[in-house]
Amino acid sequence: MLKRLDLNLLPVLEILLEEQSVTAAAARLHLSQSAVSKQLTRLREVFDDPLFERTAYGLKPTPKALSLAPELRQCLQQLAQFTRPDTFEPALSQRQFRMHLVETTYSLTFPHFMPSLLAQAPGVSLNCQTWRLDTMDRLLRCDIDLAIGCREWDERSPMHVNHIPDDLCHVELVQDYTVCLMRRDHPALAQEWNLDTFLSYRHLQVAFGGIEHWLLDDVLQLEGRQRDIAVNMTDFQSALALCEQSDLILCAPSRYAFAVMKSFELQSLPSPIKLIPGAYLLMWHKHFEHDLSHKWLRELIISQVLPSITPRV
Template sequence: MRETNLRGVDLNLLVVLEALLRERHITRAATSLSMSQPAVSRALGRLRETFDDPLLVRGPAGLTLSERAEGLRQPLADLLAGLSGLVAAPDFEPADATGSLRIGCLDLEAAIYLPDLVPAIRQNAPNMQLEIYSHPDDYFALLAEGRLHLAISGLEPWAGAAQFHRRVIDHTHSEVLMGQDNALADPPMTLERYSAARHGVVSITGRGPAMMDERLARQGVHRQVALKLSSFANVSDACANSDVIFSLPHRLTRRLAARDGRLVTRPLPGALQEQRFPMYLYWHARHHNDAMSQWFRRLLLQTIDQRIDHGDTADDRP
């Protein structure tokens, strides 16, 4: 490997490089760095000379990363996180702090667990920006890259579990949401009546069968899906104005029914009722000892604990 004299390298350029690799757009990178676009363009030119590589190249959909740049993303994120921890003050004062607090979760989890987080941030850290990333993605990869501080998910990391810490924040199960005049609102809720109903499905990714379809298949039955949505925003109106029913986590069904008198919730048929499954708050080892991240975790857990009554949920992975 060719040796490089670090005294000849402007390490400030690495901060610009991280923004460029993250944003893949010069103007957006400049905005995130509070720099002018010409200054970032000049920095990109110097970075290309330093790495002897174009780093960002034009493609049909805009700028894309070169193979060298792709290889730099994770090492660079780790390096900057380490440098930040090295020079950061050991204490964190939220009232005076600036910067971004980034959490990833689907809009379902955001609706259930995050309603109290925004006012808590505004009260305790008024100069900080809260970013809730709800686009379906590999949140574990984003945590590992340092692009998220926290993530809420019911999933397990597919690899590298030792990198992550987690805390159980809730246990949930599925219930049926429907209009109050739906025939299924009157018991009994049998498997036959349930499977014969017209169902709505919220498919975030648009790929693969829903978990309920897999459970029905194990019972040797199938259901008729009459409506498929890509988010939870229109679930209430879809139920209230039709005979469509949705099977959703009970935290959400009860929240929607409490807000809309046209809706009721009912338990699933006995053959489909499952054990309660956990929801986790995840964070990466890189942020475990960071003062700002520790404060953010405590604040989020406090807001969730105030909203949800549950027992001992400690499950902090080393």
């Protein structure tokens, strides 16, 4: 089979497995759909299997294709390492980096490092997706290059920084803490602000970054108490709009909250429970530690973001 296998077909198979669509794969590969279809035909001949079946919802991988996926990923990583250049020139690079980010980190980080990236490496691109439940697994499999996610420094949290797997490297970019948001004429503003007042109202919760609950809830649970969550959402902008029009209280990261609440009629109050500030971490697999282009990108992010963040803890 090696005589028939063109190594250039392997990235095509990887992207087809990820996208399960010839159209989407062609867009990512910057090829025509007919070119990708021809390469899929060649892959079917090489592996003597259909690999994908057409359905109303796109391409469905065959059992053979699914069995190839883990070995394919490992093979491509080894090939990339084998062919990795000894030098890296940002101005000449055409590399596409894959990143997952918690949505609240875009505004905190991208305005600071992207201008330098575009100036230094005009051919480099970032394929960014919102942090998902499987992001940590994808980092561990080296499916993505980098991720920016939330972790806690408070010992009471199961999401403590020390629980990050040993195979992952990380650097703290920003520390942040929780604030409570409510409409400007909320009745709680006329009361003494304490834990009892906080818990006497219903709450609006936004789940993001693969985190279904907050440190605040972990601490309340340890004390045998809990919030009354009226609505769970995944979109902060919609949550802010609902908070503005109701008596629901919304807990949110302070940096993001203060940046976006200018567009809403909202008031902020501190958390009624003392919490150690959490952090946004830049994470990557140690497999990429000596990858020169990867090192260039992460050092660029760190060097541009860290000095730009004003301490707020």
